[in-house]
Amino acid sequence: MGIPSDEVVIIRPPERPEDPSLITVSCPDKTGLGCDLCRVILLFGLSIVRGDFSTDGRWCYVLFWVVERGRKATRWDLLKKRLVEACPHASSLLGIEIYSFSRHTDQRPQVFLLKFSCYDRMGLLHDVTEVLCELELTIWRVKVSTTPDGRVFDMFLLTDTRELLHTKNRQEETCTQLRAVLGDSMCTCDIDMASEEIAACLQASASLPPSMTEDMLTQETQYEAYNPVASSSPLSVSVDNSLSQAHSLVQIQCHDHKGLLYDIMRTLKDYNMQISYGRFDAAENGKCNIDLFVVQNDGKKIVDQNKQDALCSRLRMELSSPLHITLVSRGPDVELLVANPVELCGKGRPLVFYDITHALKMLEIRIFLAEIGRHVVGDREWEVYRVRLGDDHELCASRDKIVKGVTKMLMGWH
Known part of the structure; x- marks a missing residue:
């Protein structure tokens, strides 16, 4: 866990042109925060090639390594502003904000x-x-x-x-x-x-x-027909409760695609899962390994086999056909x-x-x-x-x- 910074979002340019930029987010935690941040990054046309997440249940520390993929030059100042807006205010430390379907009724902006x-x-x-x-x-x-x-x-x-x-x-x-x-x-x-x-x-x-x-x-x-490399990276999703007394480990192996981390995070958000620690890494050959230590909205591990199967099935569906x-x-x-x-x-x-x-x-x-x-x-x-x-x-x-x-x-x- 990093020490909270006075700045909620810090964006560091790459040391070399071929290196990724580093986005650091340090803010109060909430269920679904990873999804909201990944959505903003996807909206700006950036690809996440590596990610680290950690939280103590109240404050979170997130690192994203991102690269530009062919669109116009990124407006970094505007990206930082939108990422800050996606983060909870410090006042939310009074309690973790739990996402639920009832929040769907939030008023939309003017049309x-x-x-x-x-x-x-x-x-x-x-x-x-x-x-x-x-x-x-x-x-x-x-x-x-x-x-x-x-x-x-x-x-x-x-x-x-x-x-x-x-x-x-x-x-x-x-x-x-x-x-x-x-x-x-x-x-x-x-x-x-x-x-x-x-x-x-x-x-x-x-x-x-x-x-x-x-x-x-x-x-x-037929995604594999359009990207043959995907056939060499079979999709695997599993839940393991043996490595942590307090968390369930969700392990995913798959091939990379635009918005991959967003697809994973929005699925966990819809299931009201909170990530306590996670790591994402996309290799140059397009193979991705994701390890996520998660808890349910009641703060407990996923011990019910039916719930484990349902989550794994939904993740497989979302990642095989986003x-x-x-x-x-x-x-x-x-x-x-x-x-x-x-x-x-x-x-x-x-x-x-x-x-x-x-x-x-x-x-x-x-x-x-x-x-x-x-x-x-x-x-x-x-x-x-x-x-x-x-x-x-x-x-x-x-x-x-x-x-x-x-x-x-x-x-x-x-």
Whole structure:
């Protein structure tokens, strides 16, 4: 356990260009803190190559070694600010904050409707998505349609991390940044606070049509076919109670992918598990070893065999198929479906739409229609991305190449 620092978050640059940067977090503990920190790091496009966690039950000390993976230069000052915001305040030392499903009812920030029209071009939607991400605007829903004459009408439901989108200056900044990217092709741009009726659609719908549910969840992505190295790193998850009198050891061996540590941490968060000590290490060959000493929310080990089996099964499922990706026919059209589970607190996986549109831009495939929605399938809430491809997609790539390109982008296998 390290000595608490006056600074909650410290970011140290690498000594050599090829070395990772070091992020140190020292703050009061809470269940799910590791998930929240990993989510922020993933949102900034960074990959965690090593991690250490330790806590005495009240104060925690976390180390992340991170590297940049191809996006624009990291805004380190802003990253530090967002990490600090994810940490509990010192006043929480009065008691550990336990995450539960009831916290899902926390009030969400104001929702805004962005509407603009322009003329279509290759990579348009990705360029728009990149601008919104850089402005720290979170996309909750999108409806994009293209007319026969090549005009695009886009509608985005957004929330603002900075909570300033209600101001004229922030709205003008957003429209100005979009115009800088779209140029003369942009016709209109308007931002208004979403009505209660429109904002209500952020709630997950009861279900998906049976045919879409089957397409989305039964056709598992063949990840090994797109990253042969993964086949040499079989997934292993186990719980061992023999090494510690007070903790259960969760041991994971698997192949690395973008957001791996986030996927592990969000699963433990949803299960109300608290990490007392943990270590994560990703080797150069992509093999990862994770050791986590955990306790349940009652402070006890996981001794019930059914609970052990349930946790291991969920971790295997989340790590073997963190996203479901498939291409299906809708009459004469072809639709790309991507689905990922939503945290119990209501947060979706960061940058999924960014990566989808980036992959399609790289393949030079136009997007005719795109929608993001949330749906309940079984006992889980899913964020579902539906992207209808342009009529000329077959001229650009085969179906397998499209799925492969999107999968590799989402999984970070470049």
